[in-house]
Amino acid sequence: xxxxxxxxxxxxxxxxxxxxxxxxxxxxxxxxxxxxxxxxxxxxxxxxxxxxxxxxxxxxxxxxxxxxxxxxxxxxxxxxxxxxxxxxxxxxxxxxxxxxxxxxxxxxxxxxxxxxxxxxxxxxxxxxxxxxxxxxxxxxxxxxxxxxxxxxxxxxxxxxxxxxxxxxxxxxxxxxxxxxxxxxxxxxxxxxxxxxxxxxxxxxxxxxxxxxxxxxxxxxxxxxxxxxxxxxxxxxxxxxxxxxxxxxxxxxxxxxxxxxxxxxxxxxxxxxxxxxxxxxxxxxxxxxxxxxxxxxxxxxxxxxxxxxxxxxxxxxxxxxxxxxxxxxxxxxxxxxxxxxxxxxxxxxxxxxxxxxxxxxxxxxxxxxxxxxxxxxxxxxxxxxxxxxxxxxxxxxxxxxxxxxxxxxxxxxxx
RNA sequence: GCGAUCGUAGCUCAGUCGGUAGAGCACCGGGUUGUGAUCCUGGAUGUCGCGGGUUCAAGUCCCGUCGGUCGCCCCA
Numbered sequence: 001x002x003x004x005x006x007x008x009x010x011x012x013x014x015x016x017x018x019x020x021x022x023x024x025x026x027x028x029x030x031x032x033x034x035x036x037x038x039x040x041x042x043x044x045x046x047x048x049x050x051x052x053x054x055x056x057x058x059x060x061x062x063x064x065x066x067x068x069x070x071x072x073x074x075x076x077x078x079x080x081x082x083x084x085x086x087x088x089x090x091x092x093x094x095x096x097x098x099x100x101x102x103x104x105x106x107x108x109x110x111x112x113x114x115x116x117x118x119x120x121x122x123x124x125x126x127x128x129x130x131x132x133x134x135x136x137x138x139x140x141x142x143x144x145x146x147x148x149x150x151x152x153x154x155x156x157x158x159x160x161x162x163x164x165x166x167x168x169x170x171x172x173x174x175x176x177x178x179x180x181x182x183x184x185x186x187x188x189x190x191x192x193x194x195x196x197x198x199x200x201x202x203x204x205x206x207x208x209x210x211x212x213x214x215x216x217x218x219x220x221x222x223x224x225x226x227x228x229x230x231x232x233x234x235x236x237x238x239x240x241x242x243x244x245x246x247x248x249x250x251x252x253x254x255x256x257x258x259x260x261x262x263x264x265x266x267x268x269x270x271x272x273x274x275x276x277x278x279x280x281x282x283x284x285x286x287x288x289x290x291x292x293x294x295x296x297x298x299x300x301x302x303x304x305x306x307x308x309x310x311x312x313x314x315x316x317x318x319x320x321x322x323x324x325x326x327x328x329x330x331x332x333x334x335x336x337x338x339x340x341x342x343x344x345x346x347x348x349x350x351x352x353x354x355x356x357x358x359x360x361x362x363x364x365x366x367x368x369x370x371x372x373x374x375x376x377x378x379x380x381x382x383x384x385x386x387x388x389x390x391x392x393x394x395x396x397x398x399x400x401x402x403x404x405x406x407x408x409x410x411x412x413x414x
Numbered sequence: 415g416c417g418a419u420c421g422u423a424g425c426u427c428a429g430u431c432g433g434u435a436g437a438g439c440a441c442c443g444g445g446u447u448g449u450g451a452u453c454c455u456g457g458a459u460g461u462c463g464c465g466g467g468u469u470c471a472a473g474u475c476c477c478g479u480c481g482g483u484c485g486c487c488c489c490a
Contacts, residue, residue, distance in 0.1 A: 004463085004481060054490075060415080061488065079490045107490090112415085114484060123490095254490050276490080298490080331448070360444075367450045382448070393449075400449075 008111075008119030015317025020122065022320045023151065023301055023308075024104055027124040030147035031102035034139065036126060039101045041083040047073035049082045053256060053286070063110050076108035080125045080298065081256070081280070082287075088129055089289025097130030097292065107300075116272040116303040126277075127296030129284070134231035137260050137279065137295050142238045144264060144275055144297060151304075152313040155243040158274060162262040163250035165278075167225050168217075171248065175213040189214055190251035193269075217248040227259065256280045260295070271306050275299035325351040326412055327375035327395075329366035335381030342381065342390075342408075349409055371395060377412055 005011055012020060031038070047064050064075040077083060080103060088095055103125050111117060126143050128136045141160055148158060168189070169182065177185045184207055192200055192214060204211050228246065235241045252261045261278030265271075277297020285291045308314045326346055330339045339355060346353035354373055356366050363380065370378040380391040384402050392411060393400040403411045 007481070050490090057488095058490080061490085081490075109490085111488070112486095113482085114486095117489080252490090253488085256490090272489090358443090361448085362444095362446080363448045364451055369450090371450045378450085380449080391449090395450080398450085 006119070008113035010118065010120070014321060018320035019305070019314060019317045020301060022314075023304060024122065024124075026147045026150040027102075027104055027299070030143050030150060031124075031126060034100075034143040034146065036100040036102040036128075036143070039084070039087065039103045040105060041080070041087060041103075042077070043106065044074045044076050045083060045086075047075045049086065050075055050078065053082060053283075054254070061110055063108050077105070078107055078109045080105050080107070080123065081127075081283070081296070084125065084127055084296075085280075085283045085287045085289070085294075088284045088292065088294075089287040091289070093290055095129070095290070095292065098136070099129040100127075101129070102126045116306055118302055122301040124299045124301075125296060127294060129292050129294045131295075132281065132293035134227055134234050134260065135237075136293075137231055137262075138234035138238045138240070140277065140295055140297055141235075141244065141262065142240050144277075144299060145240050145243050147299075148264070148274075151308060153308070153311065157267060157311055158243070158264055158307070159267050160240075160244040160262055160264050161247035161250050162231070162244055162260065163246070163248050163252075164225065164228055164260050165257055166259065167228065168248050168251065171216060172213060175210070175216060177209060177213055181207065181209075185209060185213070186251050189217070189249060190253065192249060231260065252276060252278060256283050256286075258282055262297070264297075264299070266307050266310070270310060272303050274303050274307055322352060323374035323376070324354045325375070326353050326377045326379055327370035327373055328353060328355045328379045328381065329363070329370060330356070331361050331363050331366065331380055331382035332385070334385045338381060338385070342379070345409070346412075349413075351409075351412065367393070379408065 010016070028038070047059070050058055050062065058078075059075075062075045062078045064073055066073055083105075084101065084103075088099065104122055105125070106120060107123050108120050109117075110119065113119060124147070126140050128140050141162075145160070168186070172182060172185050172189075173179065188200075188203060188207070188209070195203070200214075201211060204214065232241075232246075235244050250261060250263050252263070257278040258281045259279040262276070263273040264275040265273055275297050277295070279293070279295045281293040282291075284294060305314065328339060328343055328346075330336045343353050343355050354375065356369050358366065358369065360366065363382070366380075367378055375395055378393040378395055380393065382391060384391050387402070388405050389402040390405060390408055391400055392403045392408070
């Protein structure tokens with residue numbers, strides 16, 4: 001092979017794409033049923049859309065470029081939230097509130113591929129703008145759960161781990177972490193699960209922290225926090241409390257989150273996070289729009305596919321591919337003459353009609369081909385033509401009848 | 415950016431001590447008997463990921479590189 005696909009990208013052959021569409025359909029249906037409207041934005045943006053929010057360091061993690069001879073920096077979008085905030089800001093005061101948007105855009109990140117992380121992927125984004133109370137947080141979480149449930153997952157398979165930036169911050173400060181070391185402590189907390197207890201001990205000592213500053217998050221903490229109390233009630237109201245748990249080990253790296261944050265994980269801790277999100281009440285204003293509270297999440301196709309595969313919830317790609325209503329074969333010269341017009345007639349009437357391109361008269365071989373496509377019916381153009389009939393075989397039952405040419409359509413659609 | 419590991423036919427892989435490459439499974443064409451099949455017959459493609467080096471000789475050894483997989487960093 002002289003050409004390879006770029007590192008970290010995927011070729012989607014028909015069965016592969018059928019699997020992706022299966023997932024996207026669950027995402028889209030859940031969004032639409034929950035009253036979200038689909039949006040899309042540019043695949044690339046001005047580089048500074050990302051650097052103003054995340055700092056110059058992010059440049060290493062994304063694909064950026066200038067046009068030949070140009071001096072404007074662009075970047076392939078690594079996430080959708082900045083685009084969404086920009087779009088919301090662009091509407092200014094005409095943005096209806098609440099606004100409920102979702103999208104399934106492609107994203108690009110210049111990272112080293114590994115399990116669950118590729119350089120190009122699809123990510124479902126659901127955002128609810130304009131509602132500042134936890135009923136909005138609950139609604140977007142419920143929408144995520146709806147899609148996961150459609151794909152066959154249950155609350156025994158996955159868990160929504162919910163945290164709150166303010167609560168975590170307060171707990172760390174109360175336990176004696178100095179204010180100027182708060183960020184370090186947050187980062188350490190975020191990474192705690194990935195290291196052994198011993199390594200974690202060492203790290204905490206290195207920074208002069210006490211281990212119990214962090215282990216306080218392990219036991220069931222009853223936090224007096226108005227938002228979380230109210231969120232708890234909402235989760236019950238939405239009937240999703242079994243899927244959710246409060247877990248203050250969840251920090252999330254990004255800076256723009258302002259309150260509730262959450263991640264969805266496989267319950268045993270397999271794979272990376274399936275989804276992550278939270279509240280970003282200042283972001284739209286930061287992009288020059290009105291001050292609009294917002295909450296949303298992103299769910300990528302890569303980790304989700306792995307989890308579904310782990311659980312045996314993804315069938316072979318062929319299973320998700322469209323199957324023809326009818327497969328037409330010709331077994332004689334007279335059949336060849338009417339093959340095209342027969343196919344054309346069926347398609348004009350809205351049927352998914354395929355044909356064999358083989359020249360063989362071997363009906364057995366032709367039916368093998370028909371069976372392989374999972375067609376509902378096979379139509380054989382053969383000696384029955386002498387009586388102006390087609391042989392029509394129901395591929396499921398195996399029953400075969402001769403049908404007058406004029407009655408073919410009504411027979412197939414009845 | 416760093417590290418480990420792998421790369422031989424469409425797929426799964428074999429290939430010994432360095433001696434110019436194989437198996438199985440798929441797949442496909444044609445033919446016969448009108449029915450998802452049987453039978454007959456035919457079909458191959460390999461720049462052994464790529465490039466260099468050592469050698470009389472490299473799939474095999476060495477170096478580099480590209481790609482896959484899995485970690486680290488980062489994780490929106």
